[in-house]
Amino acid sequence: MTELKDRVGEVIEASTTDFVAQAYELYQLPPLGSLVKTRDEPVELYGIVYHATTGSLEPGRRPIARGRDEVAEEEIYRSSPQLLKLLKSEFSALVVGHREGDKLYHYLPPKPARIHGFVYQCRPEEVREFSQSFDFLNILVNTRLPVSMEEVVAAVLRQMSQAHEDPHAFLVAAGKELAILLSGQFSQLKAILGRL
């Protein structure tokens, strides 16, 4: 079951292939490669965090350097408490599957996420269940992302392996799957395996 404490943000942009969510707390972002989900009843959409940014809430107001006379970074936020309200952290998630009822699908759902849909970090048992199948890797490998595919795939597998009892066995199985997916792209496969 998902709980309030698993809630990490809210969808502010959505398309068939991905969604962007604003984190509720500045800098409180789900890690790169982690599995998150959002609901559009009766469907739950699963996404993999592939990118995150922190910046000004308003496009026209850029942050400026403030710490010249401060001893520690925290002092900047202490002496300008408004900063926490004027900055925002956002993360983007690639949709890699969905759940309807009890059935889990490792391909795109019929509709994109809803704007203002709550985004939850998936718990280990859910990550374990989702990663029983490696079919989602196909979407990751074949999508053009602002971050290199090798980085994201390796991050996903590292994250997911932590939810398994035997992380090593999980990574070996994933490596075999990747060897098939990237059979003609040896350098990419090598780059991923080197990051696990």
Added chain:
Amino acid sequence: MSLDLAKVAAQVGRMVTRLKDSRQERQERLQHALGVLGDEAFDLGALKEKIAASKTTWLVAGLVDRLAARYQASPTPAEFSVLAADGSHIDVDRHRSTRCYLINIGSVILRYGAEPDAILESFPQLYSDDEDLVIAHPGAKGREQPVEGALLGIKRAVEECRHLAQLAATQPPDSTSLALLDGSLILWGLEAYPEFVTEALLDRGFIRYLEEAKRLSSDRRLALASYISFPRSTDVVNVLRVAICPYQPADCDRNCPPGKARECDALAGVQDRELFLNLLEPGERSALFISPSKIVKHYGEHQVYFFYLRVDDEIARVEVPRWVAEDKDLLELTHALVLDQCRRGHGYPVALTEAHEQAVVTAADKEEFWQLVESLCLEEKLPIPTSAKSFSKRMRWV
């Protein structure tokens, strides 16, 4: 067609040449003014009496202490909050079918100390009822003043003060805070309107909220002030004019008819801020003065005092009501916290910057607002006639 800058360039050139030529003379006048200001031989009591007896064509600040007095800021308290309210508005557009206006108030609470925090909010309010659109004379039927243009600006200032008093009320007893407004505490624009308008907006509006703040200050350390950046006032220079006037008392109309050379013209064109930029060191405040505007008779115990404050290379005018001016602790708190806010905000109080950011209504916002009004009217099948002038401005054709 946009502005043809090529045609303006020559005129700008002539203006700059003129400014350059007059620079030397202005500098001499400023030096003269500084000499008068620093003249310790002045008897403050006698000068006060002379000011009281004089009839001048310009407004002269009231004196409280030595003209050239200067004070350093006291340290800021360990725990304090700064509250600010600022507003912006969408004016009545007589070319639109719907008569209404909107005031958007931005409000800010910044808490400093062990548990720093910030609350930034905006409160848009639409006004379209008959009693909102005009200020009516309570006794004489038919006498009314439409709330638009400059008067809407004044109504906005009243709303800013109302929100500021509300913010002050949220502060716990025994807390320390400064409530800040942008601009002047003196709603001098009301001088142009009939008395019943002043009574509605000032006596039953602005003053009432100042009163509320004063009441709140009884059980919490609360100061209230307004901040004027780059002021153009000459109230203190005018004191010097009276001081050097050879007539006792000064009476401009009787002694110096138009065309006659006047001794006090040796100080003409000098502004208070130039005077105090030379007198004050960074962080220091000037002596207190009493604002001389005609409208201040309405202010009673909230009579407006002011001091100049040097923030780095700028002089700001800080206005406070009498209950702050006469309380040494609140006055020093105002000085310390305004200065602290300016230092945190790169020269301008950070709370006012953020309140403004919350309040600001851009040209694009205005256009969207009117589109919303018109689309909702259309949904309800209400006719929305607009003027041909408005239409021609929006649909530009060749």
